[in-house]
Structure formats: structure tokens, C-alpha cells
Amino acid sequence: xxxxxxxxxxxxxxxxxxxxxxxxxxxxxxxxxxxxxxxxxxxxxxxxxxxxxxxxxxxxxxxxxxxxxxxxxxxxxxxxxxxxxxxxxxxxxxxxxxxxxxxxxxxxxxxxxxxxxxxxxxxxxxxxxxxxxxxxxxxxxxxxxxxxxxxxxxxxxxxxxxxxxxxxxxxxxxxxxxxxxxxxxxxxxxxxxxxxxxxxxxxxxxxxxxxxxxxxxxxxxxxxxxxxxxxxxxxxxxxxxxxxxxxxxxxxxxxxxxxxxxxxxxxxxxxxxxxxxxxxxxxxxxxxxxxxxxxxxxxxxxxxxxxxxxxxxxxxxxxxxxxxxx
Amino acid sequence: xxxxxxxxxxxxxxxxxxxxxxxxxxxxxxxxxxxxxxxxxxxxxxxxxxxxxxxxxxxxxxxxxxxxxxxxxxxxxxxxxxxxxxxxxxxxxxxxxxxxxxxxxxxxxxxxxxxxxxxxxxxxxxxxxxxxxxxxxxxxxxxxxxxxxxxxxxxxxxxxxxxxxxxxxxxxxxxxxxxxxxxxxxxxxxxxxxxxxxxxxxxxxxxxxxxxxxxxxxxxxxxxxxxxxxxxxxxxxxxxxxxxxxxxxxxxxxxxxxxxxxxxxxxxxxxxxxxxxxxxxxxxxxxxxxxxxxxxxxxxxxxxxxxxxxxxxxxxxxxxxxxxxx
DNA sequence: TTGTACGCGTTATCAT
DNA sequence: ATGATAACGCGTACAA
Numbered sequence: 312x313x314x315x316x317x318x319x320x321x322x323x324x325x326x327x328x329x330x331x332x333x334x335x336x337x338x339x340x341x342x343x344x345x346x347x348x349x350x351x352x353x354x355x356x357x358x359x360x361x362x363x364x365x366x367x368x369x370x371x372x373x374x375x376x377x378x379x380x381x382x383x384x385x386x387x388x389x390x391x392x393x394x395x396x397x398x399x400x401x402x403x404x405x406x407x408x409x410x411x412x413x414x415x416x417x418x419x420x421x422x423x424x425x426x427x428x429x430x431x432x433x434x435x436x437x438x439x440x441x442x443x444x445x446x447x448x449x450x451x452x453x454x455x456x457x458x459x460x461x462x463x464x465x466x467x468x469x470x471x472x473x474x475x476x477x478x479x480x481x482x483x484x485x486x487x488x489x490x491x492x493x494x495x496x497x498x499x500x501x502x503x504x505x506x507x508x509x510x511x512x513x514x515x516x517x518x519x520x521x522x523x524x525x526x527x528x529x530x531x532x533x534x535x536x537x538x539x540x541x542x543x544x545x546x547x548x549x550x551x552x553x554x555x556x557x558x559x560x561x562x563x564x565x566x567x568x569x570x571x572x573x574x575x576x577x578x579x580x581x582x583x584x585x586x587x588x589x590x591x592x593x594x595x596x597x598x599x600x601x602x603x604x605x606x607x608x609x610x611x612x613x614x615x616x617x618x619x620x621x622x623x624x625x626x627x628x629x630x631x632x633x634x635x636x637x
Numbered sequence: 638x639x640x641x642x643x644x645x646x647x648x649x650x651x652x653x654x655x656x657x658x659x660x661x662x663x664x665x666x667x668x669x670x671x672x673x674x675x676x677x678x679x680x681x682x683x684x685x686x687x688x689x690x691x692x693x694x695x696x697x698x699x700x701x702x703x704x705x706x707x708x709x710x711x712x713x714x715x716x717x718x719x720x721x722x723x724x725x726x727x728x729x730x731x732x733x734x735x736x737x738x739x740x741x742x743x744x745x746x747x748x749x750x751x752x753x754x755x756x757x758x759x760x761x762x763x764x765x766x767x768x769x770x771x772x773x774x775x776x777x778x779x780x781x782x783x784x785x786x787x788x789x790x791x792x793x794x795x796x797x798x799x800x801x802x803x804x805x806x807x808x809x810x811x812x813x814x815x816x817x818x819x820x821x822x823x824x825x826x827x828x829x830x831x832x833x834x835x836x837x838x839x840x841x842x843x844x845x846x847x848x849x850x851x852x853x854x855x856x857x858x859x860x861x862x863x864x865x866x867x868x869x870x871x872x873x874x875x876x877x878x879x880x881x882x883x884x885x886x887x888x889x890x891x892x893x894x895x896x897x898x899x900x901x902x903x904x905x906x907x908x909x910x911x912x913x914x915x916x917x918x919x920x921x922x923x924x925x926x927x928x929x930x931x932x933x934x935x936x937x938x939x940x941x942x943x944x945x946x947x948x949x950x951x952x953x954x955x956x957x958x959x960x961x962x963x
Numbered sequence: 964t965t966g967t968a969c970g971c972g973t974t975a976t977c978a979t
Numbered sequence: 980a981t982g983a984t985a986a987c988g989c990g991t992a993c994a995a
Binding site for chain 2: 312356357358359360361362364366370372374379380381386390391393397402403404405406407408410411413414416417418419438441442553556557560580584585607
């Protein structure tokens with residue numbers, strides 16, 4: 312492994328001169344600099360990240376921590392993060408699982424973006440206390456070293472509920488998410504608020520865990536209760552909506568006919584459904600980009616405000632007008 | 638940032654004693670060891686990865702390099718990798734993009750698994766020459782420091798082709814992948830071999846790039862030529878097959894009725910299709926696990942042989958018997 | 964331009 | 980048998 316020491320020997324200068332030359336310092340003449348660079352290239356020199364990091368106390372690496380690598384959901388998000396950090400000379404690495412948490416306190420990374428309920432609030436606060444900079448996408452946490460970039464879940468859930476109600480549905484099913492998910496809790500809170508504003512609407516809450524299977528289960532339950540006016544169904548995420556969607560179709564019933572359905576997230580998968588699934592959309596790319604931007608600003612010492620990612624309704628034929636207003 | 642020096646001061650011992658204690662060396666009394674550990678915990682000590690790495694010349698981190706983060710395809714693969722490396726005390730980080738390549742020569746990672754055509758063969762060979770250990774999943778490359786774990790693409794393509802031919806199809810369309818993809822080239826080679834064995838079969842090759850859009854384009858082309866016996870279509874990956882699938886259905890034609898369709902990869906998405914897409918399956922989890930295992934063995938100095946991931950045919954109603962043999 | 968202290972942890976060597 | 984001293988890994992940056 313060739314080090315600056317080797318270069319120094321070969322070029323007949325001291326290691327400090329080599330270091331200055333490699334770092335474009337004006338402290339060396341152009342002449343010696345070019346000679347040193349030539350030697351470095353010839354020897355195939357590559358700096359040792361650990362040594363530089365040890366001295367500079369920075370790695371130029373940002374970590375993104377995800378619950379899992381299952382992906383479908385994360386592509387755009389990570390792409391958004393990466394583009395921003397790359398532009399500033401940082402690299403993005405993606406990690407998952409408890410074991411990798413060490414990278415943060417051991418200072419392998421200069422900051423982290425968290426979308427992973429495997430981190431407890433306490434753990435994150437401890438890291439923040441140690442001086443590590445964090446951006447959280449999945450919880451509210453107040454600390455000088457923590458910034459949050461959160462979805463406007465409540466607005467989204469309101470949009471979804473209003474859409475069903477405006478289309479004349481007076482009986483609604485809500486397929487919930489896991490209680491330990493911040494997003495799920497927020498969406499549910501907004502659902503309740505909407506229902507408070509609409510006492511004429513009857514609502515039934517069904518359990519769910521954001522996975523497809525729980526959407527299927529909810530679908531069966533709803534099918535077994537079908538009677539009279541078609542109900543509206545709001546699944547708190549698209550994956551469950553897809554499970555429900557298919558269960559309904561597999562039983563010979565029609566989405567948008569025998570019931571109306573709205574999801575949340577506008578994941579890529581919905582492109583493969585027909586009729587179009589109404590859902591709540593937001594830019595995952597922007598979410599990731601914003602998170603990176605906030606993190607880098609914190610690292611460079613700037614003050615940042617918490618950010619919110621706005622959402623909008625995507626209409627679809629999975630919802631159709633009913634009753635009086637139809 | 639508390640270091641072993643702080644612990645030494647607090648505990649009234651030398652820094653080396655602290656290091657020995659933290660590393661469970663028998664060179665310190667149980668008594669002093671427990672005292673030192675207590676102090677370490679009290680001070681919230683966490684070792685500095687850069688310092689340890691600098692001395693030990695290892696980071697206990699494995700890098701997985703992917704073409705992009707788009708995910709849908711990679712979830713299981715990465716999970717397989719992670720489980721294996723975690724079990725051996727390593728962490729897995731996922732990287733994408735040219736900029737992150739530096740992590741390898743700069744020795745931030747102890748080894749890498751490559752599934753990313755953004756690496757040229759030359760670049761990889763250079764890293765291998767420098768002593769870095771690599772496992773490649775997307776090319777053949779012979780070097781003492783490179784191991785390959787490749788899909789049995791040829792067997793898969795043969796299975797797909799035979800399946801269509803056995804079901805009586807005498808006119809076949811092949812929707813190709815990008816020419817710079819190893820997997821695509823391998824599959825195409827096997828297709829040609831199968832065709833050589835079946836001179837009675839007429840084949841038409843259509844361009845494709847492994848993305849959904851190119852499957853849609855191929856679908857339109859095929860629809861415009863439909864006449865007589867339903868043809869068989871082999872898309873060299875599932876994503877294109879899905880594009881073709883939907884194009885056909887959107888035009889009022891039936892998959893398995895007006896044409897038979899086979900894909901390759903058995904990606905999750907196919908669960909959302911009806912009728913079932915016939916495709917070529919393999920364990921992505923096993924693929925990742927095998928790659929990690931091979932890499933760790935190389936790192937620990939063991940000799941390893943190249944590995945192959947076997948594939949099998951998943952039958953589906955997207956293919957139905959035709960003509961004489963039906 | 965160069966010598967050198969420093970960042971932090973590991974480990975061989977030496978002293979008690 | 981215990982534990983301290985010091986060299987080392989590699990690059991950076993201040994002082995000379």
C-alpha cells in the first residue's frame with residue numbers, strides 16, 4: 312500500500328510537501344507540485360480514508376438508515392438524497408439493521424438520515440447529544456442536532472377522506488397501519504378529525520400493518536359485510552390498498568363499483584392496477600433531496616428549520632360518485 | 638469526544654491497560670478490567686472507527702454496489718447479503734454511482750460485491766491487483782482476488798424457450814435486453830442455441846432494454862402482427878414482460894389466449910398480475926447470501942470456487958397449449 | 964520546504 | 980504476572 316511516505320521518497324521531498332502538493336496548497340511551487348503529482352500517479356497512490364478521517368474528523372459520508380431493503384418504496388427517496396450529497400462532495404451509503412447503528416457513534420459517517428423505527432427516540436437523542444447531526448423522516452424529535460423533514464400526513468388523510476365523502480359515501484372503512492408508525496398515527500388522527508366534522512358519516516376501523524396481507528384480510532371482512540350503498544374504503548397506505556384491491560376483484564366484485572378505494576403514497580406499483588387507484592401523492596425524490604440538504608446545512612453549521620413535504624390527491628376510477636350527490 | 642486517554646486518566650491507569658481491558662486481554666486483572674469497563678460506560682465511551690481501522694487495516698464493512706436504488710429487484714438480494722455478513726460481525730453498506738467507487742481503493746470497506754455495470758472490467762481488475770477482494774454478480778472476470786457468483790442464465794433461457802415450444806408455439810418473439818448486460822447476452826445466447834435445435838420454429842427478435850417501456854413497445858409491435866396461431870413471447874426479464882402484458886390487455890387481447898408469455902426473474906411485481914406470469918425463478922436471497930459468503934471466505938484467506946445460482950421454471954396461465962400438441 | 968505534533972487505538976517490548 | 984512506555988498506521992497543518 313503506497314503512502315505519501317513512498318511518494319516523498321521517490322520525489323526526493325518531505326512528506327509534508329507531498330501532502331501540500333496533493334491538497335493544492337499554494338505553499339509548493341508549481342514545479343514541485345507537478346513532479347509530485349506525477350510520482351503519485353505513477354505509484355498509483357490513493358489516500359487512506361481512515362488516516363484522513365482520523366485527522367480531519369470527517370468522512371464525507373452520509374448514512375441513510377432504512378427499516379429494510381425491500382425497496383419498491385425507497386428508490387426515488389434514495390436517489391433524491393444521493394444527488395444532493397454528491398453535489399456537495401459527500402457520498403451516500405444505505406444501511407439497515409441494528410448492527411449498523413454503530414457507524415454513527417463510531418463516527419464513520421458525518422451524519423445520518425433516519426427512516427427506521429428500529430431506532431428509539433432515546434437512542435437518537437443520545438447520538439444528538441454526542442454531537443452527531445441527524446435528520447429524521449419518521450418522527451418528531453426536538454434537539455439542536457436533529458432536524459425533521461416530515462410528510463404532511465394529516466393533510467393527506469384529510470384529502471383522502473374528503474374525497475370519499477364528497478363522492479357521496481356515508482359508510483367508510485379505514486384500514487389502519489401499525490401503531491408504532493408515526494405516519495400511521497398521524498394519518499389516523501386526521502381521519503378522526505375529519506370524521507368529527509362529518510357526524511353523518513359512519514366509520515369502521517379495521518386493523519392493518521401496512522403490508523399487503525393485511526389489506527387482503529380487510530378486503531375479505533368488507534366483502535362479507537357488503538349491502539346497500541357501496542362503502543368507501545381508505546387504506547392508510549397503497550400496499551394494503553393493493554391487497555384489498557385484488558381481493559375484491561378476485562371475488563368478482565368491482566373496485567369503483569361495489570366499493571370506492573383510496574390509498575396513500577402513490578407507489579410505483581399502482582401503475583400496474585386497473586382501474587386507477589386514487590391515492591395521496593408526494594414527491595419521494597424531493598423528500599430525500601430535502602433531507603440531505605437539511606443535513607448538509609446542519610453539518611456546515613447553518614441553522615435550519617424543520618421542513619414539511621406537501622401532498623396532493625391523485626384521483627382515480629377506484630372512487631366513483633354515490634348516493635344523493637351522484 | 639471521550640477517548641481511551643480519558644478513561645485511563647479517570648481510572649488511574651495507562652492507555653494500554655485500557656485498551657487491553659476493552660479488548661478482553663488476559664493481561665489485566667479481572668479487578669482492574671471491571672473498573673475500567675465501569676469508567677468507560679460511565680463516560681459513554683465509543684471507540685473511534687477511523688483510529689481502529691487505521692491500525693488494524695480493516696473496517697469490518699462490506700460494500701454492495703448497485704446500478705441504482707430502484708429497489709423492487711434488490712430487496713431479497715441485499716437481505717441475503719446482510720444476514721451473512723452480520724453473522725460474521727461485518728456490516729453491509731449499499732452504494733450506487735461512480736462517486737462512491739472511491740470507498741474501495743481508499744479502504745473504507747474490506748470488500749465489495751458488484752452488481753453495477755458502471756464498473757468497467759479494467760477498473761475492477763485494478764482494484765483486485767491492489768489487493769481488494771471482490772465478488773462480481775454481473776460478469777465473468779478471472780483474478781485471484783475476484784470471485785463470481787452468477788445466475789445460470791443459459792439454463793433459464795432454455796427452460797423458457799422449451800416451455801413455449803412444448804406448448805406448441807411455432808412462432809416466437811424474443812424481447813431482448815440491453816447489449817451491455819451480461820445477463821442479457823447470456824440469455825440471448827441460450828435462446829439462439831435452443832432455436833438451433835428447433836429449426837421448425839420461427840423466431841423474431843425485438844429490441845429491449847430491460848425496462849417496462851420497451852416491453853410496451855414490443856407488445857404494440859407484436860399486436861400489429863397478430864394473425865393465425867397465437868405466438869409465444871419470451872421477454873428476457875419480467876419488467877418488460879409486465880409492460881407487454883398490460884399493453885396486450887389494454888388492447889383487449891388476452892394473455893395466454895392471443896399469445897403466450899414467459900418472463901425471467903420472478904420479481905415480486907408478478908404477484909400482482911392475473912393470469913399468473915410464467916417466468917424463470919431463482920432465489921435472490923440465496924444469491925446475495927452466497928456472494929457474501931464467498932467474499933468473507935476470500936477475506937479470511939480461504940480459496941473459493943466460482944458459484945452458480947440455479948434457476949427453475951415457474952409455470953403460469955400466461956402460457957397455454959396450442960396447435961398440434963394442444 | 965521541512966520537521967514534527969497530533970488524531971486514536973493496538974500491540975510489541977520492557978520494567979516492576 | 981501486571982502494567983507502563985512507546986512505536987506504529989497515515990495524512991494534516993502549524994511552527995520553524
